[in-house]
Amino acid sequence: MTLLKAWMISLRLRTLPLALSTIFMGSIVAAWQGVFRTEILVWAALTTLFLQILSNLANDYGDAVSGADGVDRLGPQRMIQSGVISLKQMKRAVGLCALLALVAGLRLLHLAFEGALLQALLFLGLGLAAIAAAIRYTVGSSPYGYRGLGDAYVFVFFGLLGVAGTYYLHGESWDWKVLLPAASIGFFSAGVLNLNNLRDEESDRKANKITLIVRRGRQWGNWYHLGLLSAGWLAFASYAWLSGQPTRFWPVIFALPFFMRSVLQPFHNYRPGGLDKELRNLSLSTLLFVALSALVLFLS
Template identity: 25%
Template sequence: MIGKVLSYLQAWTVIVRAWSMPMTIASISLGAAYAYYLGYRINIVFFILALIGALLLHMSVNVINDYYDTLYGVDAPDVLKYRPHAIFMGIVNTRSMLNIGLILLITGSLIGIYLSIVVSPLILILGITGIFLVYEYTGPPLKLKYRALGELSVFLAWGPLMTLGSIVASTGLINYAVAIVSVPVALLVVATLYANNVRDIERDRGRGAYTLAIRLGSNAKWFYVTLLASAYATQSVLILLRLLPIYTLITIALIPLTIKMIRNATNGVFEHLDETTSLYSLAYTILLVIGLLIRF
């Protein structure tokens, strides 16, 4: 019995790409933590609902992304050399993959609609914008990923939109400063996606997926380095502008890992770097949140 449960859970971790969920946890948590830093009262129930809704929407974009990548021929059986893929592992068929993605999308949307009714209509506006961006990442007609615009859509969705939605859902109040404060975390989320695309350059190039990594060519690895460096540079500016407290500098504890990741990137070693960057973004945000919660 336990074996069947574990097998079932393992299958779902592959279907929704569970390794990438820390990105959403990071963005939603940052919004609530910044609200606390500003002295706002947090509604824990609404915060949890916002987190669940965001995670469901994130899962939906992962599932729909795999569906369309398979449909367009960007993903093929050889993808299993690089990462688990639910369709080519025989866990689900293509049609079921789409249905799962749509169910996740609808469920996450319903939570957003509920919060917009009981908290603020702004949540609905942010939610609709976010759903549009995550669906059009690979969905027709825009197919942003294939037009080198995937990173921009992810930056907006996991940065300003998600953190602003989090602070509104958690407090019922609007503070647009959180959209600026979200930039360092959003850059790391983009770095996660971008590392995945750099790893897949050779596969994507011959299959009509013109990602940003492909368009940058030999300079692709340096953009990843720029994203990591920009996260810390932006954080420093936010501290100087007093939008972040000095205590958030505890993020420098990750510098040794940052250097290791940069070394891997400059050497062209992007295998599993997307997974590492995802966990790195969560660790960075945890330290950022701790810095926001410290009060003397």
């Protein structure tokens, strides 16, 4: 395997549609409110892509150091585990991605809050917290991803803060109802993580990586997955209802069958390795959900 291919695998490109869904949803809600700005979408997307790649690389590094990436691990091969990429190289890549995320984030804040220092500093603090959280997920003396807190991290940063923060950056205005579509994306993102943890239950248990699935068991995880996706749809339905024109959101219904399939897969797929492709499918289903939400702009 070439070094270039090894790095492409480590970037985990299939996770990027899910990260972009966060920015797109926040931008779509801003467009519904008439405050959309193209430059905010572009730089928010770049910042999020760097943060997602940072999280992916830091996860590889942390799992390699802790021993979670053993020979019996399911899913895509990790490049440190295979010996193609060294720990030192991966650590440098993590630092580079953190720097790129910071630079892109600073440019985003400059565009959004030129002259508004207090708001810029507040969002800078949130951005630095996101960078730290991405690294601390599996890196450090007590990574929270090894203590069953990964789901909460994903819900907050890829849901509430990601969507609602993007919405605010567009127009510097606030509407509490935006937390409902933000929660939808947060629940769907946590669903992707849950599928990952269902797949890796055995290897995580051996490595003492205490995810919610390791703590509660696979059967609980199957019902938890149902709960996450159901909660995501319920949150969005509540937003549609509170908008006063719920029928205009009808295009989103076309994404529902794909989520129903994702709900059923853990119950019927008893081979953990068989869940690997469902991570990609749910990520793409979430992106489809967001794309169909954008159609509301043209049909209302």
